[in-house]
Amino acid sequence: MSHAPHRDYAGAKLGMWLFLFTEMLLFGGLFILYAVYLHRYPGEFAAAGHRLDLVLGTANTVILLTSSLLAAMAVTAVQRGEGRIAVLALGGAVLCAGGFLAIKYAEWSVKFSHGIYPGSPSLVAGPPGESVFFGLYYLTTGLHGLHVLIGGVLLAVVALRVKGGRIHAGDHIWLENGALYWHLVDLVWIFIFPLYYLML
Amino acid sequence: MKQAERTRPAALGGFWGDTGKTGIGAWLLSTDHKRIGLLYFWSVLGFFLGGVVLGLVLRLELMAPGRTIMGPQAYNALFTVHGVVMIFLFIIPGIPGAFGNLIMPIQIGARDVAFPRLNLLSWWLYAAGAAIILLSLVTGGGPPDTGWTFYLPFSGRTATNVSLAVFGVFIVGFSSILTGINFVTTIHRLRAEGMSWGRLPLFVWSLYATAWVQILATPILGITLVLIIAERVLGVGLFDPGRGGDPLMYQHLFWIYSHPAVYIMVLPAMGVVSEIIPVFARKPIFGYKMIAFSSLAIAAAGSLVWGHHMFTSGMSDTAVLVFSFLTFIVAIPSAIKVFNWVSTLYRGSISLDPPMLFALSFILLFSIGGLAGLILGAAATDVHVHDTYFVVGHFHYVMFGGAGFAFFAAMHYWLPKFYGRMYARRPAVIAWALMFVGFNILYFTMKVLGMRGMPRRYYDYLPEFAGLNLASTIGSWILALGLAVMLVNLFRGLWKGEPVTGANPWGGATLEWTVPTPPPTENFAEEPVVTHGPYDFRGKGTP
Amino acid sequence: MTSDSATRRPVGYGTLVAVWAALLLLTAATVFVTRLDLGGYKVAAALAIASLKGGLVIAFFMHMRYEGWLLRGLLFLALATLALFIGITFFDVLYR
Numbered sequence: 001m002s003h004a005p006h007r008d009y010a011g012a013k014l015g016m017w018l019f020l021f022t023e024m025l026l027f028g029g030l031f032i033l034y035a036v037y038l039h040r041y042p043g044e045f046a047a048a049g050h051r052l053d054l055v056l057g058t059a060n061t062v063i064l065l066t067s068s069l070l071a072a073m074a075v076t077a078v079q080r081g082e083g084r085i086a087v088l089a090l091g092g093a094v095l096c097a098g099g100f101l102a103i104k105y106a107e108w109s110v111k112f113s114h115g116i117y118p119g120s121p122s123l124v125a126g127p128p129g130e131s132v133f134f135g136l137y138y139l140t141t142g143l144h145g146l147h148v149l150i151g152g153v154l155l156a157v158v159a160l161r162v163k164g165g166r167i168h169a170g171d172h173i174w175l176e177n178g179a180l181y182w183h184l185v186d187l188v189w190i191f192i193f194p195l196y197y198l199m200l
Numbered sequence: 201m202k203q204a205e206r207t208r209p210a211a212l213g214g215f216w217g218d219t220g221k222t223g224i225g226a227w228l229l230s231t232d233h234k235r236i237g238l239l240y241f242w243s244v245l246g247f248f249l250g251g252v253v254l255g256l257v258l259r260l261e262l263m264a265p266g267r268t269i270m271g272p273q274a275y276n277a278l279f280t281v282h283g284v285v286m287i288f289l290f291i292i293p294g295i296p297g298a299f300g301n302l303i304m305p306i307q308i309g310a311r312d313v314a315f316p317r318l319n320l321l322s323w324w325l326y327a328a329g330a331a332i333i334l335l336s337l338v339t340g341g342g343p344p345d346t347g348w349t350f351y352l353p354f355s356g357r358t359a360t361n362v363s364l365a366v367f368g369v370f371i372v373g374f375s376s377i378l379t380g381i382n383f384v385t386t387i388h389r390l391r392a393e394g395m396s397w398g399r400l401p402l403f404v405w406s407l408y409a410t411a412w413v414q415i416l417a418t419p420i421l422g423i424t425l426v427l428i429i430a431e432r433v434l435g436v437g438l439f440d441p442g443r444g445g446d447p448l449m450y451q452h453l454f455w456i457y458s459h460p461a462v463y464i465m466v467l468p469a470m471g472v473v474s475e476i477i478p479v480f481a482r483k484p485i486f487g488y489k490m491i492a493f494s495s496l497a498i499a500a501a502g503s504l505v506w507g508h509h510m511f512t513s514g515m516s517d518t519a520v521l522v523f524s525f526l527t528f529i530v531a532i533p534s535a536i537k538v539f540n541w542v543s544t545l546y547r548g549s550i551s552l553d554p555p556m557l558f559a560l561s562f563i564l565l566f567s568i569g570g571l572a573g574l575i576l577g578a579a580a581t582d583v584h585v586h587d588t589y590f591v592v593g594h595f596h597y598v599m600f601g602g603a604g605f606a607f608f609a610a611m612h613y614w615l616p617k618f619y620g621r622m623y624a625r626r627p628a629v630i631a632w633a634l635m636f637v638g639f640n641i642l643y644f645t646m647k648v649l650g651m652r653g654m655p656r657r658y659y660d661y662l663p664e665f666a667g668l669n670l671a672s673t674i675g676s677w678i679l680a681l682g683l684a685v686m687l688v689n690l691f692r693g694l695w696k697g698e699p700v701t702g703a704n705p706w707g708g709a710t711l712e713w714t715v716p717t718p719p720p721t722e723n724f725a726e727e728p729v730v731t732h733g734p735y736d737f738r739g740k741g742t743p
Numbered sequence: 744m745t746s747d748s749a750t751r752r753p754v755g756y757g758t759l760v761a762v763w764a765a766l767l768l769l770t771a772a773t774v775f776v777t778r779l780d781l782g783g784y785k786v787a788a789a790l791a792i793a794s795l796k797g798g799l800v801i802a803f804f805m806h807m808r809y810e811g812w813l814l815r816g817l818l819f820l821a822l823a824t825l826a827l828f829i830g831i832t833f834f835d836v837l838y839r
Binding site: 013014017018021024025028031032035036038039040042054058061062065066068069071072073075076079080176179180183186187190191193194195198199 | 753754755756759760762763766767770773774777783785786789790792793796797800801803804805806813814817818821822824825828829832833836837
């Protein structure tokens with residue numbers, strides 16, 4: 001190759017947004033199912049939602065919103081050349097991710113111990129609408145949790161690169177795109193929260 | 201007469217020789233869109249041939265009523281794998297992966313795609329997904345027997361290796377998504393100076409529309425496949441009526457992707473035809489803007505018609521009406537293309553070289569298939585032919601006679617540019633004739649059989665259908681013979697044929713015909729400045 | 744297209760914190776509204792507030808407010824596609 005590597009900031013951002021669209025459609029499939037089954041089982045969805053922990057769900061919402069703030073602040077920090085603030089903010093976001101996953105683990109454990117898990121006898125024996133609700137709940141929050149994990153790792157890697165100086169004011173597309181991914185994770189939860197925890 | 205040189209194409213220079221790497225790494229680790237395009241080409245062609253063999257074996261079983269060479273379980277597995285291989289490993293990735301990668305960046309005046317490393321990753325994902333699918337054939341409960349549509353609840357209960365196969369398809373889907381992201385970004389960001397949207401070759405327009413479908417529809421397939429695995433592994437019961445689920449919701453989710461998927465298959469094929477017809481008619485394309493617009497319209501409208509696969513499934517009458525109506529709408533932009541191609545031919549100076557023969561066949565065969573599509577799209581008639589061989593005939597006409605033949609057209613049109621050698625014309629024409637005859641015998645009989653009531657995906661059939669089934673099988677042999685002649689001739693030509701002199705053997709006006717044969721790694725010595733449209737043939741006579 | 748945007752003005756910390764505060768308020772609002780007896784409108788209300796929150800995240804945290812018409816248009820395209828998938832499915836589900 002005889003020329004410098006091709007750099008296109010706007011192109012990289014466009015590509016990232018296109019990838020985010022695919023994530024929206026991926027979760028969208030689960031939301032299609034939710035919409036249809038909510039229409040079919042309004043009462044049972046409400047009853048089942050009642051069995052989710054509103055406090056923990058709200059806490060997770062606040063945690064993710066805060067982590068989004070921190071990620072956005074990290075971008076601003078790097079753009080202003082304030083690398084240290086950026087690393088702290090990103091570290092905070094990663095901690096939030098960890099906190100979210102810990103709470104999610106706690107929630108699921110409690111549910112499992114009460115016999116509520118995919119294909120469990122109590123769900124099979126109970127009202128069909130509740131079985132569907134919890135099936136969707138586990139799939140959706142499970143897929144979301146996977147994305148929280150991936151996003152958290154991504155932010156941690158980005159944080160290390162900021163610390164090492166490879167991401168800086170003149171070249172921070174990895175940070176911006178990583179933050180965009182993280183915000184998407186937050187965005188999906190913004191819709192999961194009311195639909196699963198608040199429909200009672 | 202020069203001696204048939206036994207030199208490898210590397211002797212002809214261009215991107216074949218000037219890479220830093222050596223050996224297999226020069227191909228498997230290359231981020232050059234041309235090498236990746238050829239990686240795709242050889243892989244999809246290999247899987248196509250595998251799928252052809254499966255199809256031929258299927259036709260052997262169907263040659264006569266009752267058991268011919270296999271039992272029903274093997275038969276179910278065979279048509280499933282035939283479908284999975286042909287659809288996910290050949291037609292969906294085929295033209296975008298092979299020819300989109302080879303040609304599109306050059307056609308817009310770029311050095312490469314926007315994300316070359318993602319491009320390589322997309323091929324590796326394709327290869328990995330294909331390997332997983334192949335693995336599913338020989339492990340666990342054996343190859344899946346659900347049909348390529350994997351309908352729940354059966355796919356949740358069958359003992360065959362559904363989870364692994366479906367996981368392989370998931371990985372291939374990821375490959376498709378990355379291609380889509382790459383192409384949209386490339387077309388938006390890397391067009392050369394003067395290459396406005398209004399001067400884009402129609403192949404590029406078709407790839408652009410296709411890429412949007414890849415981006416927006418494939419994730420729905422992704423989640424659907426995850427749901428199948430969740431059903432098998434976790435017993436979630438979301439589509440199980442006994443657990444409150446609705447099996448129709450599986451079908452909705454599945455077809456929300458799989459109908460637009462057929463436009464991923466056919467839009468690039470139409471793009472190929474739009475490239476070839478003007479060149480071999482020596483006439484600018486009729487209605488450039490409408491053809492470009494129709495690509496977008498087909499992608500958009502075609503994404504809303506998925507329920508026409510479900511007319512007899514138990515959907516509401518309202519839905520049946522809505523989907524039938526929308527299906528008729530999507531026929532309109534397709535017809536616009538056919539009309540414009542034919543208008544381009546009118547008063548053109550037509551040369552029936554092999555690319556043109558295949559492109560013209562596309563128009564005819566796709567139209568036949570498309571008209572059958574109208575019969576299927578009208579709910580009242582669909583009720584009689586749903587799940588019969590009429591459907592099988594229809595989709596082979598559009599997917600094989602359409603997208604498949606366009607793939608062959610693209611091979612004959614563009615590969616000489618990249619290998620620097622030309623195939624012999626006469627065997628190619630003979631091959632085409634054999635394929636054309638064999639194809640129509642093979643598939644038109646199916647349409648008749650369907651009309652007469654022969655169901656699809658059945659291991660056996662009533663004796664009254666025997667005659668046409670035999671004819672259909674004989675058609676498959678003629679088609680296979682033609683395929684063999686075509687491929688042998690093509691590859692002998694690419695390897696040992698007459699070297700292509702000059703950059704523009706066909707007299708095309710798009711940018712790939714301005715670079716050397718084969719193109720250098722960088723495509724252009726300096727970034728081109730575009731001053732005319734893609735079908736402006738003034739001063740571009742065939743050398 | 745715009746040239747390298749690495750020099751775009753950063754979004755101020757104050758703005759980001761204000762958006763975050765608004766998001767927390769809206770979260771509280773969602774919880775509050777769904778405790779009321781709104782019947783069928785509960786879903787609509789919850790989704791409306793969620794959309795507002797989502798809009799704030801997209802506009803300010805994801806910088807969409809400062810992007811060009813192309814990116815906004817494409818986002819609209821993606822969301823419209825999802826909306827159509829859901830909506831057209833309901834032609835079946837609603838009228839069975």
